[in-house]
Amino acid sequence: MSDLSQKQLKKRLAHIRNFSIIAHIDHGKSTIADRILELTNTISQREMQNQVLDDMDIERERGITIKLNAIELNYKAKNGESYVFHLIDTPGHVDFSYEVSRSLAACEGALLIVDASQGVQAQTVSNVYLAIENDLDILPVINKIDLPSADVDGTKKEIEDIIGIDASDAVLVSAKTGQGIPELLERIITDIQPPKNLIDQPVRALIFDSYYDSYKGVVLLIRIKSGILKIGDSITLMNSHKKYEILELGVNRPAIQNRDELMTGDVGFVIAGIRDISEIRVGDTITLTSNPAANPLKGYRESNPMVYAGIYPIDNAKFSNLRESLEKLKLNDAALTFEPETSQALGFGFRCGFLGLLHMNVVQERLEREFGLEIIMTAPSVHYHVFLQDGTELQVDNPSQIEDVSKVNRFEEPFVDASIMVPSEYIGPVMEISQNKRGEYQTMNYLDSNRVELKYKMPLSEIIYNYFDELKSRTKGYASLDYEVTGYQESDLVKMDILLNGEPVDALSSIVHRDVANTRGKQIVERLKTVIPRQQFEIAIQAAIGNKILARSTVKSYRKNVIAKCYGGDITRKRKLLEKQKAGKKRMKAIGSVEVPQEAFMTIFGMDQEDNQ
Amino acid sequence: MIGVYIHIPFCDHICYYCDFPKVLKIGQPVDLYLKCLLKEIKKGLKIRCQKDIKSIYIGGGTPSALSEGQLIYLLDGLNQIFDISQIQDFTIETNPNDLQNYDKLQIMYRYGIRRLSIGAQSFSNNTLKRIGRNHDCNSIIQAVHNAQKIGFKNISLDLMFRLPGQSFEEFKENISQALKLNVTHLSIYSLILEQHTVFHNLLLEHRLVLPTPENDRQMYSYAMKVLKQNGWHQYEISNFCFANHESLHNKIYWHNDDYYGFGAGAHAHFGNVRIQNKQVINDYIHDLENDEMPILKNHFLTLQEQIEEEMFLRLRLNQGVDLKKSSQKLRIDLLQLYQKQIKKLIAEGLIEYKNERIFLTENGRYIANDVFSEFLLG
Numbered sequence: 001m002s003d004l005s006q007k008q009l010k011k012r013l014a015h016i017r018n019f020s021i022i023a024h025i026d027h028g029k030s031t032i033a034d035r036i037l038e039l040t041n042t043i044s045q046r047e048m049q050n051q052v053l054d055d056m057d058i059e060r061e062r063g064i065t066i067k068l069n070a071i072e073l074n075y076k077a078k079n080g081e082s083y084v085f086h087l088i089d090t091p092g093h094v095d096f097s098y099e100v101s102r103s104l105a106a107c108e109g110a111l112l113i114v115d116a117s118q119g120v121q122a123q124t125v126s127n128v129y130l131a132i133e134n135d136l137d138i139l140p141v142i143n144k145i146d147l148p149s150a151d152v153d154g155t156k157k158e159i160e161d162i163i164g165i166d167a168s169d170a171v172l173v174s175a176k177t178g179q180g181i182p183e184l185l186e187r188i189i190t191d192i193q194p195p196k197n198l199i200d201q202p203v204r205a206l207i208f209d210s211y212y213d214s215y216k217g218v219v220l221l222i223r224i225k226s227g228i229l230k231i232g233d234s235i236t237l238m239n240s241h242k243k244y245e246i247l248e249l250g251v252n253r254p255a256i257q258n259r260d261e262l263m264t265g266d267v268g269f270v271i272a273g274i275r276d277i278s279e280i281r282v283g284d285t286i287t288l289t290s291n292p293a294a295n296p297l298k299g300y301r302e303s304n305p306m307v308y309a310g311i312y313p314i315d316n317a318k319f320s321n322l323r324e325s326l327e328k329l330k331l332n333d334a335a336l337t338f339e340p341e342t343s344q345a346l347g348f349g350f351r352c353g354f355l356g357l358l359h360m361n362v363v364q365e366r367l368e369r370e371f372g373l374e375i376i377m378t379a380p381s382v383h384y385h386v387f388l389q390d391g392t393e394l395q396v397d398n399p400s401q402i403e404d405v406s407k408v409n410r411f412e413e414p415f416v417d418a419s420i421m422v423p424s425e426y427i428g429p430v431m432e433i434s435q436n437k438r439g440e441y442q443t444m445n446y447l448d449s450n451r452v453e454l455k456y457k458m459p460l461s462e463i464i465y466n467y468f469d470e471l472k473s474r475t476k477g478y479a480s481l482d483y484e485v486t487g488y489q490e491s492d493l494v495k496m497d498i499l500l501n502g503e504p505v506d507a508l509s510s511i512v513h514r515d516v517a518n519t520r521g522k523q524i525v526e527r528l529k530t531v532i533p534r535q536q537f538e539i540a541i542q543a544a545i546g547n548k549i550l551a552r553s554t555v556k557s558y559r560k561n562v563i564a565k566c567y568g569g570d571i572t573r574k575r576k577l578l579e580k581q582k583a584g585k586k587r588m589k590a591i592g593s594v595e596v597p598q599e600a601f602m603t604i605f606g607m608d609q610e611d612n613q
Numbered sequence: 614m615i616g617v618y619i620h621i622p623f624c625d626h627i628c629y630y631c632d633f634p635k636v637l638k639i640g641q642p643v644d645l646y647l648k649c650l651l652k653e654i655k656k657g658l659k660i661r662c663q664k665d666i667k668s669i670y671i672g673g674g675t676p677s678a679l680s681e682g683q684l685i686y687l688l689d690g691l692n693q694i695f696d697i698s699q700i701q702d703f704t705i706e707t708n709p710n711d712l713q714n715y716d717k718l719q720i721m722y723r724y725g726i727r728r729l730s731i732g733a734q735s736f737s738n739n740t741l742k743r744i745g746r747n748h749d750c751n752s753i754i755q756a757v758h759n760a761q762k763i764g765f766k767n768i769s770l771d772l773m774f775r776l777p778g779q780s781f782e783e784f785k786e787n788i789s790q791a792l793k794l795n796v797t798h799l800s801i802y803s804l805i806l807e808q809h810t811v812f813h814n815l816l817l818e819h820r821l822v823l824p825t826p827e828n829d830r831q832m833y834s835y836a837m838k839v840l841k842q843n844g845w846h847q848y849e850i851s852n853f854c855f856a857n858h859e860s861l862h863n864k865i866y867w868h869n870d871d872y873y874g875f876g877a878g879a880h881a882h883f884g885n886v887r888i889q890n891k892q893v894i895n896d897y898i899h900d901l902e903n904d905e906m907p908i909l910k911n912h913f914l915t916l917q918e919q920i921e922e923e924m925f926l927r928l929r930l931n932q933g934v935d936l937k938k939s940s941q942k943l944r945i946d947l948l949q950l951y952q953k954q955i956k957k958l959i960a961e962g963l964i965e966y967k968n969e970r971i972f973l974t975e976n977g978r979y980i981a982n983d984v985f986s987e988f989l990l991g
Contacts, residue, residue, distance in 0.1 A: 534826070536961065536980070559826030560803065560833060562850055562981040569618055569866050569880040571922060572887055572912065578925060582986040 009263070014194045015081060016265040018223070019139075020088040020103050022128055023113035024121035024480065028143040031175035032113060032184075033087060039181055040085070042073040042253060070106075070209075070221055070267045072251040077189055085188065086223075086267035088208075090127070101130050102208045102283065105297075106223035106267060109137040109192030111184075112159070116142050116150035116172075119451070120162045121421060121480040128163050139191045140170035141184060146177050162447055195265030202293040203227030203235075205262075205270075205286040212331040216248070218274035222286060223267045225297060230261040234289040235272065238296035242279050243289055244272035280331070305337050305353025306414075306485065307360055307464050308397035310378040310507060311367070312349030314589055318373060319348045325371040326350060329363060336363060341398065345505045345591045346376055351398055354380070357464055376589050378507045378601045382461045385412035385488055400506035402495050405546045411493035411511070414460040416483040417442070422475050424452045429474040437462035438491075438513060460485060461511070496521060496550070498528070499542040500594050507591075507601060521550035527603040529553045532596060539594055616668040616865040617695075619650065620876030621676040621687075622894060625708070629745035629811035630773075630804055634878030634892045635674040646877070646894060647683055649901035651690040654875050656906060658694065661883060663871070666695065668702040668862040675732075677711035681720060688724035697725040702861035704728040704769075709748040712756035718763045728767040728860075729760055730800075736790040737783050740776050745811060750790075757794045767858055769798035774832040775824050776804055777812075784832045788839055797858035801836050802851050803829060830979055837975070850929050850973075850981055869926045877907070885914045917990050919943060920950070925985035933964075933972025954987045 023029035036042075069089040076082050090103045104110065110131045114120055131138060142155050152172060159167035171187050173180030209221040229235070233246045248271040250258040262268045274280060285296035313322045326338050337353035354360040360380060367373045378398075386394040386402060387409045396402060418439070422430055424446070431441070431454070439458035447453055458467075463483060471479045494517055498508035508528075512520050521543030528541050532555050539555040561581075563574055588595040623638035623646075669691065679687065697703065703726045711717055712731070721729070735741050736750045753770075760768055770791050774784050791799060804823070806813055815821040824832070840853045847853050849867060852860065865872050874881035878892035891897045891907045900907035914922070920943055927934040940947045948955070955971060958964040963977035963984050977984050 556827075558980055560830045560979045561983055562803070562979065563805065569872055569874055569882065570889075571866070571880070571882065571926065572889070574925075575918075575922065578982060578986045578989055579991070581982055582989050582991075585986070 009199055010197060012084075013197050013199070013263075013265050015083045016086070016195055017083060017109065017188050017192050018086045018088065018107045018195060018265065018267055019109040019111060019188060019192055020090045020107050021111045021113060022090065022100075022124060022131060023143075024115070024118075024124045027113050027115040027118065027121075027124075028175045029089075029113055032111070032141070032143065032173065032181075033089065035175050035178055035181045036085075036087065036185065037071070037073065037254075039178075039185060040073040040075045042071065070252060071254050072257075072267065073253065075185055075189075078186060083189055088267065100127055101134075102206075104131050104134045104136060106206055106208045107134075107136055108195060109139060109188070111188075112138050112140045112163075112165075113143050114140065114155055114159060116144045116152055116155050117147050119151075119155055119158045125163060125482070128165075137192045138165055139187060140165065140167045142167075142170050142172050143175055145172050146174040146179065158447070158451075197264065198226035199228060199264045201226040202291050203229055203233075203286065203288045204293045204297055205229060206297055207237075207280070207282055207284050207286065210280055210282055210331055212328055213271075216271045218271075218280055218331060220270045220272070220274075220280070220286075221268075222262075222270050224262050224264050226264055226293070227288070228261055228263040229270070229286070229288075235286050236289045236292060237279075237281070238285040238287055238293070240279060240281055240284060244274060247271050247273050305335065305355060306460060307354045307356055307380045307382060309352055309354070309360060309380040310341060310343060310346065310349050310376075310398065311338075311352050311364075312343065312346040312376045312378075312507075312589070314374040314376055314587065316347045321371070322350065322367070322373055322375065325367055325373060326352070328371075329366060333363070335359065343378075343400065343507050345507045346378075346589060349376075353397070357468075374587060376507075376598055376601055379510060379603075380464055381511065382414055382459075382464065384493070384511060386410075387412070396511075399495050399509035399511045402511075405495050408495075411491055412488040413491050413493065413511075414485050415457055415487060415489050416460050416463060416485050418456045418458055418463065418481060418483040420454045420456070420471065420479055420481050421447070422452055422454065422479040424450050426475040426478060427452055427454070430454055430471065430479060433467070433470050433474060434458065437465070437467050457486070459489075459491060494545050496524075497544050498524060499540075499544060500591060500596070501540050502542075503592055504544075505591055505596075517545060518550055521545075524603055525551040525553045528600055529555055531599040531603060532594070533588075534558050535593075535595060537593070614667045614865065614870060615663045615665050616670065616862050616870070616872035617654075617666055618862075618872055618874045618876075618879055618881075619654070619669065619671045619691075620674065620874070620879040620890075621671060621679065622646075622674040622877050622892075623678055624673065624675040625678045625710075626747045627745065627811075629743075629815075630807070632807035632810050633674065636894065638675075638678050641894065642898065643679065643683055644686075645898055647679075647687050647690075649898050649907075650687070650876055651694070652901050653907065654691075654694055654873075657873055657875060660906070661873070663873075667700065668865065669695065669700055669704070670702070670862040671705040671726075672730075673706055675708050675711070676705050677707035677717060681716055684717060684720050685724075688720065688726070692724055700725070702728055704730055704860070704862060706730045706732065707756070708732055709752040709756040712759050713752060715759060715763060718760055718765070722763050722765065727765065728769065729765050730769045730771065730798075731756055731760075733770040733791070734773045735776065735779070735783075736787045737779070740779050740783065743777050744773070754794065757796060761795070767798070768794075768796040769800060769860065770794070770796050772799060772801045774801065774803055774836070775829045777821055777823055779824060781824075781828055781831055781835070785835060785839075788836060792840075792843055797855045798860060799840070799845075799853045800851055801833075801853065803833060833979065837978075848931050850978060864930070867926050867929050869923050885919060887912045887914060916943070916945070920945060920947070921989050923947075924951070924988040928964075928971070928973060928985060928988070929981070931972060933970045935970050937969045951988065958984060958987060 021029045071087050073085045074082060075085055088103045088106055090100045112128055140159050142152055144150060145152060156167040156170055171180060171184045173184055204225045205222040207220050207222055211219050213219050231246055231249055235246060236243050248258060249262050250256055251268040287293045313319055330336050335355045338350040341351040342348055364377050367375055381397055381399060384396040386396050388407045389409045420430055434456045437458055439456035442455040442457055445453045468481050471481060492514045493511050494514050496510050496512050496517055497504045525541050525543050534555055536558045538557045541553045542549050543551045563577060588597045622635045623641055623643055624635050625638055705721055705726050707729055709731055733753045734746055738749045757768060772787055806816055812821055837847060845853050845855055848859050871883045872881060877890060877894050877897040879890045881888040888911050889909045891909045897907040923939050924934060936947045959966055962974055964971050965974055973981060
């Protein structure tokens, strides 16, 4: 292709369109993506397993998209010209806004999908603002127009009122029936700008995702912003200063298609024999070692974990397996952080940082399912600032890091500005939940006659303690939540310990507000009583602040446990029973002499939700 | 020593707790089944020619639910196949209702059966009703008297505890009733809730109220104590006998010895193979009519499985595992293999080690499953 004349290069560039799709969960992003793939013959009907872009089991099960994915497709437009589209998928949950920003930065445009019957949701708004910040052309698309409850004019008005972009010309589609999709493809050409022609400039390529392939090593997904990248090029990563040689290049269509070069405007993959995953920082810029660009690309930042939890192997001997698995996950998941930590109760493990609870659950499930690990996960915590009497300041993301409570002078915890969009009939429940979660009311805006945006300032720790779940259940799923950490504030917090048979279990400690400590202590103790199975001796469970016991409960000693009958010589059946019992025990962690199941560590948070049920 | 188990999968009535292979007898091809059963036994004995057969156990289902004619057909057939004079333990399972007159008892005795296992379960009429039994307290007493009159000296009663609505006082009364009847053997089982039973469904609907785990333990503990006081001998977790009337046949299972299993759904064990027969009666009949053995699966035991089974089966017996003998049998040093587990269980007071034997302590017996699962190597 480098043999092409300047004119041809320019023409090719003018026929590239790079875009992503912004949508609230369930507003039809994946279905629209599927229809586009079908209509461009990228994938045949027969190959079409619904929602091709979500390629991980967990994503499909949960109906969310976690990984970014970029596909190249060809479209023959009505004007007779052939175009190359790169569709870059974005995640759609509140935990993954950093990943959204990365994928957006790789595009020139975005399709804004809005459900014609549900209207604009909080999350959509914030992602559109991210896209506008990245100078993307926004093409509004109103989906599900086939539904009887569709309100196209109302939806257009909402897009204009809330987001502030012109929606008079929005594309009307039904991804389900395919109506409007041909027009959508034409509008992508007319409404989204082609990449800027920077072919003559030094190479700058954004790494917006990466994954690990066991044969080829690290695969980088990139967008070339300027210049041309060829096989054999010596490259430098501009932030880490690491150097490599390009072994393979190509695009996903969605099957891998190798190329000799990728040029400005292209979205594809690079394989450079990278084995050590720690060398890669997603967000880095690739340039040529021989002719480097002056500056790396802007706009990329480290993602900041908001929620921390300990992950421990149930079998201590599996520590190194856990580390390898986390390293592999980290390659596909730039937002995950982890550092070794030790717990008296749980042994050696890792303190892991997550974007939010959903992210945390996804990591837990992947460790268990994909890597077959048996793990204990401690209750999540936020990052606290703890000021001691002697003036020193501790950074605490694990309550057990506070060794001596009596030396603590004061706590600061992260606060967020939370924005909740909800139909007006649910204002009452939202206010009630938010106030229970120490939310401080800020403002309320009527977005239209029946939709309200409520703003609260509240501690991040309360948000991660099931705030979103409660919000959803009390508003029949109508509420949407978006939040942004604004900074740290002092709070009247205490460290609460849980003792089993008089011994504090570090992994069960938590930091709670003083006003709710008593209630929480009682709830935790009662819940632990139900999840810790009877054992050969009585187990005393206590909640305490320092030396003060707040609550106490007891698990009585063992029941009888013996198979009586002989089943007429059916020994296999007896064996199965014993094996099942043994497997159950394996899933528990011995703390001192007490066997504690995984659920116990989660009782520290989330009790509010159970109590509501 | 080899045992023979023969399964009769027919019942007049289905109990709420039972999940053994069984069907209601009404409308079933019972005669044809018996014909196939005898055919299977003859074929089976030819395939694996074992000389040292010492016990025959006819279980079910409810073998006593067979009509007199069917009983005669079966027992006459068995007498032609086996040398009954060499059999030390010839047992049949019975329902008290089938022993209310002498007719079936006489047939059983005439064909060489010398041991009866009677499914008494409880002496409380209310409890019997609640667990779906169709006999009552008086019919148990009558059955035992009739059997003794015919000449049966060796009678075992099955009793159950942890039954819905059963109080500790009621269970105590059951034991003393049983002791009054001059039987020689008691099998005392705690209720197990099995899937596909009426009780399991009730449990899922939260309609089953069972004694607490404390009550369960109290009943079991009481049975062990009071039988000992009365000169009885406990030789296995659920089995007690007077004088030396241990069940020879059941001991074959717990010694991990070999046994034939004939009939639909029956199990057999020979060295390193466990065999399970087809359970569906028509499949069973179909195979035999086509001259094939009605085998559902052959499971070849790995050495590890053989070791584990030797341990958890023999540990059920009060005499426990003779580590030296079992080590010789399996050609592996069991004491060394299980060093860690044995140490731990002794420290926890769940087993004892004496004269190269390990055996359950009383505490170990309450939670024997935990002890057994320690001996699984996987």
